Amino acid sequence: MTILRTPLADGSARGIPDATVARLPVYLRALNALAEQGVATCSSNDLAENAGVNPAKLRKDLSYLGSYGTRGVGYDVEYLRYQIAREIGQTQDWDVVIVGVGNLGSALSAYQGFSTRGIRVAALVDADPKRVGTTISGITVSSLDDLTAIVEERAISIGIIATPGEAAQEVADRLVAAGVTSILNFAPALVQVPDGVDVRKVDLSIELQILAYHEQRKAGKEATA
Protein backbone atom coordinates (compact mmCIF):
# COMPACT_ATOMS: atom_id res chain seq x y z
CA MET A 1 0.00 0.00 0.00
CA THR A 2 1.54 3.21 -1.13
CA ILE A 3 -0.23 6.50 -0.60
CA LEU A 4 0.70 9.19 -3.06
CA ARG A 5 0.45 12.94 -2.51
CA THR A 6 -2.04 12.99 0.37
CA PRO A 7 -5.13 11.94 -1.60
CA LEU A 8 -8.46 13.32 -0.55
CA ALA A 9 -11.05 11.21 1.20
CA ASP A 10 -13.55 11.75 -1.55
CA GLY A 11 -11.01 10.67 -4.13
CA SER A 12 -11.77 13.60 -6.36
CA ALA A 13 -8.60 15.62 -5.92
CA ARG A 14 -5.52 14.23 -7.53
CA GLY A 15 -3.00 15.41 -4.98
CA ILE A 16 -0.91 18.11 -6.56
CA PRO A 17 2.75 18.32 -5.46
CA ASP A 18 3.58 21.27 -3.20
CA ALA A 19 6.10 22.64 -5.66
CA THR A 20 3.45 22.70 -8.36
CA VAL A 21 0.86 24.34 -6.13
CA ALA A 22 3.33 27.13 -5.41
CA ARG A 23 3.70 27.79 -9.13
CA LEU A 24 0.03 27.74 -10.13
CA PRO A 25 -0.54 31.35 -9.00
CA VAL A 26 2.46 32.34 -11.11
CA TYR A 27 0.94 30.71 -14.16
CA LEU A 28 -2.37 32.35 -13.41
CA ARG A 29 -0.71 35.76 -13.31
CA ALA A 30 1.07 35.09 -16.60
CA LEU A 31 -2.20 33.99 -18.19
CA ASN A 32 -3.94 37.13 -16.99
CA ALA A 33 -1.19 39.20 -18.56
CA LEU A 34 -1.58 37.35 -21.85
CA ALA A 35 -5.36 37.74 -21.74
CA GLU A 36 -4.97 41.49 -21.24
CA GLN A 37 -2.76 41.60 -24.31
CA GLY A 38 -5.56 39.98 -26.24
CA VAL A 39 -3.79 36.66 -26.70
CA ALA A 40 -6.35 33.87 -27.15
CA THR A 41 -4.05 30.85 -27.42
CA CYS A 42 -0.53 30.13 -26.24
CA SER A 43 1.95 27.28 -26.31
CA SER A 44 3.71 25.92 -23.26
CA ASN A 45 6.80 27.74 -24.50
CA ASP A 46 5.00 31.10 -24.55
CA LEU A 47 3.47 30.65 -21.14
CA ALA A 48 6.62 29.24 -19.62
CA GLU A 49 8.60 32.24 -20.78
CA ASN A 50 6.05 34.61 -19.29
CA ALA A 51 6.12 32.71 -16.03
CA GLY A 52 9.88 32.31 -15.92
CA VAL A 53 9.99 28.53 -15.80
CA ASN A 54 11.12 25.62 -17.93
CA PRO A 55 8.47 24.63 -20.52
CA ALA A 56 8.71 20.95 -19.60
CA LYS A 57 8.10 21.84 -15.98
CA LEU A 58 5.08 23.89 -16.93
CA ARG A 59 3.57 21.04 -18.93
CA LYS A 60 4.19 18.60 -16.11
CA ASP A 61 2.61 20.97 -13.62
CA LEU A 62 -0.47 21.39 -15.80
CA SER A 63 -0.72 17.67 -16.31
CA TYR A 64 -1.53 17.29 -12.61
CA LEU A 65 -4.67 19.36 -13.15
CA GLY A 66 -5.87 17.51 -16.20
CA SER A 67 -5.49 17.58 -19.93
CA TYR A 68 -6.47 21.11 -20.83
CA GLY A 69 -4.31 21.69 -23.90
CA THR A 70 -4.59 20.64 -27.52
CA ARG A 71 -1.64 18.95 -29.21
CA GLY A 72 -0.33 20.89 -32.13
CA VAL A 73 -2.20 23.98 -30.95
CA GLY A 74 -1.47 24.88 -27.35
CA TYR A 75 -3.65 26.17 -24.55
CA ASP A 76 -6.73 28.34 -24.73
CA VAL A 77 -5.80 31.24 -22.48
CA GLU A 78 -9.25 31.88 -21.09
CA TYR A 79 -10.06 28.23 -20.54
CA LEU A 80 -6.77 27.43 -18.82
CA ARG A 81 -7.06 30.59 -16.76
CA TYR A 82 -10.41 29.44 -15.47
CA GLN A 83 -9.22 25.89 -14.76
CA ILE A 84 -6.25 27.06 -12.71
CA ALA A 85 -8.35 29.65 -10.89
CA ARG A 86 -10.84 26.95 -9.98
CA GLU A 87 -8.14 24.57 -8.85
CA ILE A 88 -6.53 27.04 -6.45
CA GLY A 89 -9.85 28.35 -5.20
CA GLN A 90 -9.76 31.72 -6.86
CA THR A 91 -13.30 31.62 -8.10
CA GLN A 92 -14.25 32.85 -4.66
CA ASP A 93 -12.82 35.57 -2.42
CA TRP A 94 -10.97 34.60 0.74
CA ASP A 95 -11.37 36.75 3.81
CA VAL A 96 -8.26 37.18 5.94
CA VAL A 97 -7.60 38.83 9.28
CA ILE A 98 -4.37 40.71 9.93
CA VAL A 99 -3.10 40.66 13.50
CA GLY A 100 -0.77 43.53 14.28
CA VAL A 101 -1.17 46.88 12.57
CA GLY A 102 2.32 48.29 12.93
CA ASN A 103 4.16 49.42 9.84
CA LEU A 104 4.03 46.04 8.14
CA GLY A 105 0.45 45.21 9.07
CA SER A 106 -0.71 48.62 7.87
CA ALA A 107 1.15 48.21 4.60
CA LEU A 108 -0.40 44.79 4.06
CA SER A 109 -3.89 46.08 4.74
CA ALA A 110 -3.38 48.69 2.02
CA TYR A 111 -1.70 46.30 -0.43
CA GLN A 112 -3.34 46.58 -3.83
CA GLY A 113 -2.19 43.19 -5.02
CA PHE A 114 -4.50 41.19 -2.77
CA SER A 115 -7.92 42.17 -4.10
CA THR A 116 -7.17 41.19 -7.68
CA ARG A 117 -6.06 37.76 -6.50
CA GLY A 118 -9.09 36.80 -4.52
CA ILE A 119 -7.79 37.94 -1.14
CA ARG A 120 -9.89 40.34 0.91
CA VAL A 121 -8.62 41.87 4.13
CA ALA A 122 -11.76 41.53 6.21
CA ALA A 123 -10.52 42.58 9.63
CA LEU A 124 -7.62 44.19 11.47
CA VAL A 125 -6.73 43.30 15.04
CA ASP A 126 -4.15 44.64 17.47
CA ALA A 127 -3.27 44.12 21.10
CA ASP A 128 -2.38 47.76 21.68
CA PRO A 129 -5.41 49.68 23.10
CA LYS A 130 -4.08 52.87 21.51
CA ARG A 131 -4.48 51.36 18.06
CA VAL A 132 -7.88 49.77 18.68
CA GLY A 133 -10.62 51.93 17.22
CA THR A 134 -8.42 53.68 14.70
CA THR A 135 -9.16 53.24 11.01
CA ILE A 136 -6.58 51.90 8.59
CA SER A 137 -7.31 51.53 4.88
CA GLY A 138 -10.96 51.96 5.66
CA ILE A 139 -11.09 49.23 8.30
CA THR A 140 -11.58 49.86 11.99
CA VAL A 141 -8.98 48.10 14.14
CA SER A 142 -10.48 45.69 16.64
CA SER A 143 -9.11 44.37 19.91
CA LEU A 144 -7.24 41.10 19.98
CA ASP A 145 -9.79 39.96 22.55
CA ASP A 146 -12.52 40.14 19.92
CA LEU A 147 -10.61 37.86 17.55
CA THR A 148 -12.76 34.79 18.09
CA ALA A 149 -16.00 36.67 17.54
CA ILE A 150 -14.65 38.24 14.36
CA VAL A 151 -13.32 35.00 12.94
CA GLU A 152 -16.58 33.20 13.62
CA GLU A 153 -18.85 35.95 12.38
CA ARG A 154 -17.03 36.43 9.10
CA ALA A 155 -16.11 32.76 8.65
CA ILE A 156 -12.42 33.62 8.34
CA SER A 157 -10.04 30.71 7.88
CA ILE A 158 -6.79 32.56 7.08
CA GLY A 159 -4.84 34.77 9.48
CA ILE A 160 -1.77 36.94 8.99
CA ILE A 161 0.66 37.53 11.86
CA ALA A 162 2.35 40.91 11.52
CA THR A 163 3.44 41.38 15.11
CA PRO A 164 6.88 41.48 16.72
CA GLY A 165 8.48 38.08 17.17
CA GLU A 166 7.76 37.87 20.88
CA ALA A 167 4.00 38.00 20.33
CA ALA A 168 3.88 35.53 17.44
CA GLN A 169 3.25 32.31 19.37
CA GLU A 170 0.56 33.87 21.55
CA VAL A 171 -1.18 35.27 18.48
CA ALA A 172 -0.90 31.96 16.65
CA ASP A 173 -2.48 30.17 19.61
CA ARG A 174 -5.34 32.64 19.62
CA LEU A 175 -5.86 32.36 15.88
CA VAL A 176 -6.01 28.59 16.10
CA ALA A 177 -8.34 28.72 19.09
CA ALA A 178 -10.60 31.05 17.12
CA GLY A 179 -10.81 28.53 14.29
CA VAL A 180 -8.24 29.78 11.80
CA THR A 181 -6.61 26.88 9.97
CA SER A 182 -4.07 28.71 7.76
CA ILE A 183 -1.52 31.24 8.97
CA LEU A 184 0.91 33.47 7.12
CA ASN A 185 3.61 34.45 9.59
CA PHE A 186 5.68 37.57 9.02
CA ALA A 187 7.07 37.66 12.54
CA PRO A 188 10.71 36.60 12.91
CA ALA A 189 9.85 33.67 15.12
CA LEU A 190 8.89 30.03 14.90
CA VAL A 191 5.27 29.25 15.73
CA GLN A 192 4.00 25.85 16.79
CA VAL A 193 0.53 24.85 15.66
CA PRO A 194 -1.50 21.64 15.92
CA ASP A 195 -1.89 19.21 13.05
CA GLY A 196 -4.32 20.36 10.41
CA VAL A 197 -3.19 23.97 10.58
CA ASP A 198 -0.97 25.23 7.77
CA VAL A 199 1.70 27.82 8.44
CA ARG A 200 3.76 29.64 5.86
CA LYS A 201 6.56 31.91 6.93
CA VAL A 202 7.88 35.01 5.23
CA ASP A 203 11.06 36.29 6.81
CA LEU A 204 12.22 39.60 5.42
CA SER A 205 15.58 39.65 7.19
CA ILE A 206 16.47 36.15 6.11
CA GLU A 207 15.86 36.93 2.46
CA LEU A 208 18.37 39.76 2.69
CA GLN A 209 20.81 37.68 4.69
CA ILE A 210 20.79 35.08 1.94
CA LEU A 211 21.59 37.77 -0.60
CA ALA A 212 24.34 39.10 1.67
CA TYR A 213 25.91 35.65 1.78
CA HIS A 214 26.11 35.54 -2.00
CA GLU A 215 27.46 39.09 -2.08
CA GLN A 216 30.21 38.09 0.29
CA ARG A 217 31.14 35.19 -1.96
CA LYS A 218 31.26 37.44 -4.98
CA ALA A 219 33.47 39.89 -3.12
CA GLY A 220 35.81 37.15 -1.92
CA LYS A 221 36.04 35.71 -5.41
CA GLU A 222 37.23 38.88 -7.07
CA ALA A 223 39.62 39.66 -4.23
CA THR A 224 41.68 36.61 -5.12
CA ALA A 225 41.35 36.98 -8.89
Place this chain on the structure above:
Amino acid sequence: MTILRTPLADGSARGIPDATVARLPVYLRALNALAEQGVATCSSNDLAENAGVNPAKLRKDLSYLGSYGTRGVGYDVEYLRYQIAREIGQTQDWDVVIVGVGNLGSALSAYQGFSTRGIRVAALVDADPKRVGTTISGITVSSLDDLTAIVEERAISIGIIATPGEAAQEVADRLVAAGVTSILNFAPALVQVPDGVDVRKVDLSIELQILAYHEQRKAGKEATA
Protein backbone atom coordinates in the same frame (compact mmCIF):
# COMPACT_ATOMS: atom_id res chain seq x y z
CA MET B 1 34.45 16.58 -15.35
CA THR B 2 31.87 17.18 -12.68
CA ILE B 3 31.69 20.49 -10.89
CA LEU B 4 30.11 20.36 -7.49
CA ARG B 5 28.37 23.22 -5.72
CA THR B 6 29.87 26.11 -7.67
CA PRO B 7 33.32 26.03 -6.08
CA LEU B 8 35.16 29.29 -5.69
CA ALA B 9 38.16 30.18 -7.80
CA ASP B 10 40.38 30.49 -4.77
CA GLY B 11 39.31 27.07 -3.57
CA SER B 12 38.69 28.35 -0.07
CA ALA B 13 34.94 28.19 0.03
CA ARG B 14 33.46 24.77 0.23
CA GLY B 15 30.33 25.48 -1.75
CA ILE B 16 27.41 25.33 0.63
CA PRO B 17 24.11 24.00 -0.78
CA ASP B 18 21.43 26.62 -1.33
CA ALA B 19 19.01 24.90 1.01
CA THR B 20 21.62 25.05 3.76
CA VAL B 21 22.44 28.70 3.14
CA ALA B 22 18.77 29.53 3.54
CA ARG B 23 18.72 27.88 6.95
CA LEU B 24 21.91 29.37 8.39
CA PRO B 25 20.18 32.64 9.35
CA VAL B 26 17.55 30.57 11.15
CA TYR B 27 20.23 28.80 13.15
CA LEU B 28 21.87 32.09 13.92
CA ARG B 29 18.63 33.47 15.27
CA ALA B 30 18.11 30.38 17.41
CA LEU B 31 21.67 30.66 18.76
CA ASN B 32 21.12 34.30 19.61
CA ALA B 33 18.01 33.34 21.53
CA LEU B 34 19.93 30.68 23.44
CA ALA B 35 22.78 33.09 24.18
CA GLU B 36 20.29 35.59 25.59
CA GLN B 37 18.96 32.89 27.88
CA GLY B 38 22.48 32.40 29.17
CA VAL B 39 22.95 28.99 27.55
CA ALA B 40 26.66 28.33 26.93
CA THR B 41 26.51 24.95 25.25
CA CYS B 42 23.82 23.12 23.29
CA SER B 43 23.37 19.82 21.52
CA SER B 44 22.16 19.47 17.96
CA ASN B 45 18.85 18.34 19.42
CA ASP B 46 18.48 21.53 21.46
CA LEU B 47 19.39 23.79 18.60
CA ALA B 48 17.33 21.89 16.06
CA GLU B 49 14.27 22.19 18.25
CA ASN B 50 14.79 25.94 18.62
CA ALA B 51 15.22 26.28 14.87
CA GLY B 52 12.36 23.99 13.96
CA VAL B 53 14.34 21.49 11.91
CA ASN B 54 15.38 17.85 12.07
CA PRO B 55 18.54 17.36 14.20
CA ALA B 56 20.24 15.30 11.50
CA LYS B 57 19.62 18.04 8.99
CA LEU B 58 21.09 20.59 11.34
CA ARG B 59 24.26 18.54 11.84
CA LYS B 60 24.64 17.99 8.13
CA ASP B 61 24.17 21.69 7.48
CA LEU B 62 26.79 22.60 10.05
CA SER B 63 29.16 20.00 8.63
CA TYR B 64 29.39 22.07 5.45
CA LEU B 65 30.88 24.91 7.47
CA GLY B 66 33.42 22.81 9.29
CA SER B 67 33.70 20.76 12.43
CA TYR B 68 32.71 23.18 15.13
CA GLY B 69 31.15 20.80 17.65
CA THR B 70 32.58 18.42 20.22
CA ARG B 71 31.39 14.84 20.30
CA GLY B 72 29.75 13.89 23.55
CA VAL B 73 29.38 17.57 24.43
CA GLY B 74 27.67 19.60 21.74
CA TYR B 75 28.26 23.08 20.38
CA ASP B 76 29.62 26.13 22.16
CA VAL B 77 26.85 28.65 21.55
CA GLU B 78 29.08 31.70 21.31
CA TYR B 79 31.67 30.03 19.12
CA LEU B 80 29.12 28.55 16.70
CA ARG B 81 27.27 31.83 16.62
CA TYR B 82 30.41 33.57 15.49
CA GLN B 83 31.27 30.95 12.89
CA ILE B 84 27.85 31.11 11.26
CA ALA B 85 27.82 34.90 11.38
CA ARG B 86 31.18 34.95 9.66
CA GLU B 87 30.09 32.46 7.05
CA ILE B 88 27.01 34.42 6.02
CA GLY B 89 28.79 37.75 6.20
CA GLN B 90 27.11 39.08 9.28
CA THR B 91 30.28 40.36 10.88
CA GLN B 92 29.79 43.44 8.77
CA ASP B 93 26.74 45.59 8.04
CA TRP B 94 25.23 45.52 4.57
CA ASP B 95 23.84 48.73 3.14
CA VAL B 96 20.70 48.36 1.05
CA VAL B 97 18.68 50.78 -1.04
CA ILE B 98 14.90 50.55 -1.17
CA VAL B 99 13.28 51.62 -4.42
CA GLY B 100 9.67 52.65 -4.02
CA VAL B 101 8.40 54.19 -0.80
CA GLY B 102 4.72 53.38 -1.00
CA ASN B 103 3.13 51.51 1.87
CA LEU B 104 5.39 48.51 1.63
CA GLY B 105 8.61 50.42 1.03
CA SER B 106 7.87 52.68 3.96
CA ALA B 107 7.15 49.73 6.21
CA LEU B 108 10.40 48.06 5.18
CA SER B 109 12.41 51.20 5.85
CA ALA B 110 11.00 51.24 9.39
CA TYR B 111 11.38 47.50 9.95
CA GLN B 112 13.15 46.87 13.24
CA GLY B 113 14.30 43.39 12.35
CA PHE B 114 16.90 44.50 9.81
CA SER B 115 19.37 46.36 12.00
CA THR B 116 19.91 43.48 14.39
CA ARG B 117 20.70 41.20 11.46
CA GLY B 118 23.37 43.27 9.82
CA ILE B 119 21.10 45.00 7.32
CA ARG B 120 21.13 48.80 7.17
CA VAL B 121 18.69 50.73 5.03
CA ALA B 122 21.09 53.30 3.63
CA ALA B 123 18.92 55.05 1.07
CA LEU B 124 15.35 55.43 -0.16
CA VAL B 125 14.51 56.17 -3.76
CA ASP B 126 11.25 56.86 -5.56
CA ALA B 127 10.21 57.88 -9.05
CA ASP B 128 7.36 60.08 -7.84
CA PRO B 129 8.51 63.74 -7.55
CA LYS B 130 5.93 64.30 -4.82
CA ARG B 131 7.70 61.78 -2.61
CA VAL B 132 11.24 62.92 -3.35
CA GLY B 133 12.51 65.13 -0.57
CA THR B 134 10.17 63.78 2.08
CA THR B 135 11.65 62.03 5.10
CA ILE B 136 10.71 58.45 6.03
CA SER B 137 12.13 56.74 9.09
CA GLY B 138 14.75 59.47 9.27
CA ILE B 139 15.91 59.06 5.68
CA THR B 140 15.32 61.63 2.97
CA VAL B 141 13.83 60.13 -0.18
CA SER B 142 15.97 60.65 -3.26
CA SER B 143 15.01 60.68 -6.92
CA LEU B 144 15.29 57.52 -8.96
CA ASP B 145 17.55 59.50 -11.28
CA ASP B 146 20.12 59.78 -8.50
CA LEU B 147 20.23 56.03 -7.99
CA THR B 148 23.60 55.45 -9.65
CA ALA B 149 25.28 58.22 -7.68
CA ILE B 150 23.85 56.90 -4.41
CA VAL B 151 24.82 53.30 -5.09
CA GLU B 152 28.35 54.27 -6.04
CA GLU B 153 28.89 56.70 -3.21
CA ARG B 154 27.71 54.34 -0.51
CA ALA B 155 29.06 51.20 -2.15
CA ILE B 156 25.64 49.55 -2.09
CA SER B 157 25.40 46.07 -3.57
CA ILE B 158 21.86 45.08 -2.50
CA GLY B 159 18.65 46.67 -3.75
CA ILE B 160 15.02 46.15 -2.75
CA ILE B 161 12.23 46.65 -5.27
CA ALA B 162 9.02 47.76 -3.55
CA THR B 163 7.27 49.30 -6.53
CA PRO B 164 4.14 48.28 -8.44
CA GLY B 165 4.67 45.38 -10.80
CA GLU B 166 4.72 47.53 -13.93
CA ALA B 167 7.81 49.43 -12.76
CA ALA B 168 9.76 46.40 -11.55
CA GLN B 169 11.75 45.59 -14.70
CA GLU B 170 12.69 49.22 -15.28
CA VAL B 171 13.86 49.56 -11.69
CA ALA B 172 15.78 46.29 -11.89
CA ASP B 173 17.55 47.50 -15.02
CA ARG B 174 18.51 50.73 -13.30
CA LEU B 175 19.71 48.92 -10.19
CA VAL B 176 21.90 46.62 -12.26
CA ALA B 177 23.22 49.53 -14.32
CA ALA B 178 24.09 51.31 -11.11
CA GLY B 179 26.16 48.34 -9.96
CA VAL B 180 23.78 46.46 -7.67
CA THR B 181 24.37 42.71 -7.86
CA SER B 182 21.67 41.39 -5.52
CA ILE B 183 17.99 42.24 -5.67
CA LEU B 184 15.09 41.44 -3.38
CA ASN B 185 11.93 41.83 -5.43
CA PHE B 186 8.60 42.44 -3.71
CA ALA B 187 6.83 43.52 -6.88
CA PRO B 188 4.38 41.00 -8.34
CA ALA B 189 6.34 40.68 -11.56
CA LEU B 190 9.16 38.69 -13.05
CA VAL B 191 12.41 40.61 -13.53
CA GLN B 192 15.15 39.61 -15.95
CA VAL B 193 18.73 40.30 -14.92
CA PRO B 194 22.11 39.46 -16.43
CA ASP B 195 24.29 36.61 -15.17
CA GLY B 196 26.07 37.38 -11.97
CA VAL B 197 23.10 39.22 -10.46
CA ASP B 198 21.07 37.38 -7.82
CA VAL B 199 17.35 37.94 -7.52
CA ARG B 200 15.11 36.69 -4.76
CA LYS B 201 11.38 37.17 -4.98
CA VAL B 202 8.87 37.62 -2.19
CA ASP B 203 5.32 37.52 -3.41
CA LEU B 204 2.76 38.33 -0.76
CA SER B 205 -0.31 37.41 -2.81
CA ILE B 206 1.09 34.06 -3.83
CA GLU B 207 1.78 33.05 -0.24
CA LEU B 208 -1.86 33.65 0.57
CA GLN B 209 -3.05 31.94 -2.59
CA ILE B 210 -1.13 28.84 -1.59
CA LEU B 211 -2.84 28.87 1.79
CA ALA B 212 -6.18 29.40 0.08
CA TYR B 213 -5.57 26.31 -2.05
CA HIS B 214 -5.06 24.20 1.06
CA GLU B 215 -8.10 25.75 2.69
CA GLN B 216 -10.20 24.79 -0.28
CA ARG B 217 -9.00 21.21 -0.01
CA LYS B 218 -9.82 21.11 3.68
CA ALA B 219 -13.29 22.45 2.97
CA GLY B 220 -13.88 19.96 0.17
CA LYS B 221 -12.73 17.11 2.37
CA GLU B 222 -15.19 17.73 5.17
CA ALA B 223 -18.02 18.40 2.76
CA THR B 224 -17.96 14.77 1.65
CA ALA B 225 -17.32 13.32 5.10
Place this chain on the structure above:
DNA sequence: AAGAGTTTGTGAACGCGTTAACAAAATCGT
Protein backbone atom coordinates in the same frame (compact mmCIF):
# COMPACT_ATOMS: atom_id res chain seq x y z
C1' DA C 1 41.80 2.88 33.79
C1' DA C 2 37.95 1.03 31.90
C1' DG C 3 33.26 0.74 30.86
C1' DA C 4 28.84 3.22 30.30
C1' DG C 5 26.67 7.02 28.36
C1' DT C 6 26.48 11.18 25.05
C1' DT C 7 26.76 13.47 20.98
C1' DT C 8 28.94 14.68 16.70
C1' DG C 9 30.08 13.97 11.81
C1' DT C 10 29.08 11.30 7.77
C1' DG C 11 28.07 7.43 4.54
C1' DA C 12 24.20 5.49 2.38
C1' DA C 13 19.39 5.00 1.19
C1' DC C 14 15.44 7.21 -0.01
C1' DG C 15 12.15 10.49 -1.98
C1' DC C 16 10.88 14.54 -4.39
C1' DG C 17 11.40 17.69 -8.07
C1' DT C 18 13.44 18.88 -12.47
C1' DT C 19 14.61 18.09 -17.08
C1' DA C 20 15.26 15.77 -21.36
C1' DA C 21 13.26 13.03 -24.79
C1' DC C 22 9.73 11.06 -27.34
C1' DA C 23 5.26 9.05 -28.76
C1' DA C 24 0.54 10.62 -29.54
C1' DA C 25 -2.46 13.83 -31.54
C1' DA C 26 -3.66 17.78 -33.63
C1' DT C 27 -3.11 21.30 -37.77
C1' DC C 28 -1.44 22.83 -42.28
C1' DG C 29 -0.10 22.66 -47.06
C1' DT C 30 -0.38 20.53 -51.31
Place this chain on the structure above:
DNA sequence: ACGATTTTGTTAACGCGTTCACAAACTCTT
Protein backbone atom coordinates in the same frame (compact mmCIF):
# COMPACT_ATOMS: atom_id res chain seq x y z
C1' DA D 1 -5.70 12.15 -48.65
C1' DC D 2 -1.30 12.27 -46.91
C1' DG D 3 3.13 13.79 -45.48
C1' DA D 4 5.35 17.58 -42.89
C1' DT D 5 5.03 20.31 -38.87
C1' DT D 6 3.66 21.67 -34.42
C1' DT D 7 2.80 20.92 -29.69
C1' DT D 8 1.04 18.35 -25.86
C1' DG D 9 1.20 14.69 -22.25
C1' DT D 10 4.17 11.39 -20.15
C1' DT D 11 7.94 8.29 -19.18
C1' DA D 12 12.46 7.79 -17.71
C1' DA D 13 16.79 9.53 -16.04
C1' DC D 14 19.07 12.58 -13.22
C1' DG D 15 20.28 15.53 -9.31
C1' DC D 16 19.45 17.64 -5.01
C1' DG D 17 17.93 17.47 -0.38
C1' DT D 18 16.41 14.85 3.60
C1' DT D 19 16.73 11.37 6.84
C1' DC D 20 18.38 7.23 8.99
C1' DA D 21 21.82 4.87 11.21
C1' DC D 22 26.24 4.21 13.02
C1' DA D 23 31.22 4.62 13.92
C1' DA D 24 34.26 7.93 16.04
C1' DA D 25 35.23 10.81 19.78
C1' DC D 26 34.37 12.87 23.93
C1' DT D 27 32.81 12.95 29.17
C1' DC D 28 31.61 10.89 33.45
C1' DT D 29 31.40 7.49 36.99
C1' DT D 30 33.41 4.06 39.59
